[in-house]
Amino acid sequence: MGKVGRPRNQTARREALVSAAGLAIAQRGLEGLRIKDIADAAGVSQGSVLYYYPELDDLVLEVHRGAVENFLFSRQQAYDGAAAGDPASRLRALLDSGLPDTMEDAVHGLLYELHRRAGRSPGHAELMTSLFAREVALYTTALEVGAATGVFSLAASAHDLAHGLVALEDGYGLHIVSHNATLRVDRAHELILAHARAVTGCAGL
Amino acid sequence: MGKVGRPRNQTARREALVSAAGLAIAQRGLEGLRIKDIADAAGVSQGSVLYYYPELDDLVLEVHRGAVENFLFSRQQAYDGAAAGDPASRLRALLDSGLPDTMEDAVHGLLYELHRRAGRSPGHAELMTSLFAREVALYTTALEVGAATGVFSLAASAHDLAHGLVALEDGYGLHIVSHNATLRVDRAHELILAHARAVTGCAGL
DNA sequence: GATTTCTTTGAGTCGAGATTCAAACAATTG
């Protein structure tokens, strides 16, 4: 039989399992999730998966947590990466980072897939709620800075507008990963952009 | 054994099965769907379910189709039910009919549940696309009528604005049925309304 | 290097649910 024994530490193995599970979910969906697939993707045996996660739900929850953190991190980076003195380009960077790249975008696909558990699982609902709140916070900051600088003249409170932008992204994003044939990625992107221009009164977006 | 034999027609039985399956899906989700549940809900045996739908996917597709039609019909009715001469109240009626009533709203829960198959199943994608397009068409009409009457002064093309309204509804709706703790139904409703007022320039909404 | 403890494996067991199917029966036909 193959290599058997006592490898490094637990955290490394857990991370490998989480990433493997993420892959498996992205490929076959939550319904089709099989321990075998996770084990294969992580290069271990089925027994190992159960050894670390006797409760598969915990693993899925971990996948969700990781996906949320990664996504938020990438958006934060997009924001931070844009010229600090230029609110418009910072908002623009945020807007560019929120939609799936393609119909098959793995990150967004995974997030929507996991979010669907939220209606039935408080843990997942909490993660989804947290993602939403933090995205809203990001946009709120971006909008407020722009308003304070005089670059934006907001059509409503920054907080309300931020809600709207996040909801728009989620709505369009959902249709994109769901293969809505009438809605192309760049079209959705342009529509959101237009909306942002309108509510900020900033043509330079 | 119970009653056995040759009852009425096929269509009646099929409708019963579709509605039973809808119930079952709403209760336990797509993942937890069992033939037994469908059979029980419809008051028939498991064998009968397979007799009419050897391919369970066909039944699920039928459920989706029905949900889409029902939902569209109810929105159309809402629209038609409002004073024909009053574009504002017609748009308002439309806006009032698009969000889930509660976190547990059965209709919306079912729709989101079914939509998630879209990424993996062309049939479901088509239904979702169709729903989106027809909702957009409804809003487009409502907006254009208002603009033609001079009641609305649109901030962009009716078609674009309609897209935005539907996407907003979908985004907020998704969070609501997913138990987003920070987003109450009436808050979402108010946010959409505010947005609609802004883009139509119609304070009376 | 012997002992202890933690990991890993994979073959075997178990169970839930799908699927099959022969028997039973009802409507229809002639």
Next chain:
DNA sequence: CAATTGTTTGAATCTCGACTCAAAGAAATC
């Protein structure tokens, strides 16, 4: 009313994947 055809049933079987667990191996400890 006999024969035919379309429906329905539910018990038996089949399938697939979760779960168990004894054996084997590797690090750590002494």
